[in-house]
């Protein structure tokens with residue numbers, strides 16, 4: 075039987091990811107301020123949206139944050155994550171797009187703010203992403219921001235996600251460097267990342283924690 079161990083996220087890589095997150099935040103703030111946009115006073119909370127995340131490095135970093143919580147708080151987060159998953163599975167079984175509050179959201183606020191993932195940081199304002207084949211994918215922003223843009227009769231403002239995604243991909247590559255073979259693709263919600271536990275290696279390959287292969 076091969077021994078397993080957590081996929082090691084070095085302190086240098088964690089620091090680089092934290093710095094990248096800060097740059098994303100600054101870019102987001104610049105666009106939001108240009109548009110006069112903020113989440114303040116919004117009756118919605120996008121933390122109940124069904125987002126999947128795609129990197130081992132963000133999954134590992136999220137777990138660095140989770141490991142800093144005291145035992146009772148972590149247990150409560152894990153309990154909410156299991157409830158959230160069941161809720162999502164029921165909605166999926168009914169053919170609905172799941173909507174369930176993120177287990178890290180407490181009284182409307184993110185309880186692990188410095189460890190929240192890239193999508194959490196970029197969602198809201200309009201953006202664009204240049205794909206490797208040159209096509210450009212556009213993101214319209216949330217409904218509130220779109221309303222604002224309509225009022226301002228302008229659609230030119232937006233956040234270019236491309237350099238951030240490239241740098242995140244480079245950090246992911248560095249984390250997985252030396253594993254030799256292609257690794258299973260991550261496609262998990264935050265609740266799934268919590269319920270599965272941190273990603274770990276078996277026989278040198280990263281797999282999900284605990285409950286079966288990655289979808």
Ligand code: SF4
Pocket residue numbers: 112113114116117118119120197198216217218219
């Ligand atoms: S991103 Fe938009 S819809 Fe979501 S909470 Fe903020 S303002 Fe509201």
Ligand code: SF4
Pocket residue numbers: 120121122176177178179180183184185186187190191194264
């Ligand atoms: S990690 Fe934080 S910001 Fe992201 S969805 Fe969960 S509560 Fe919201």
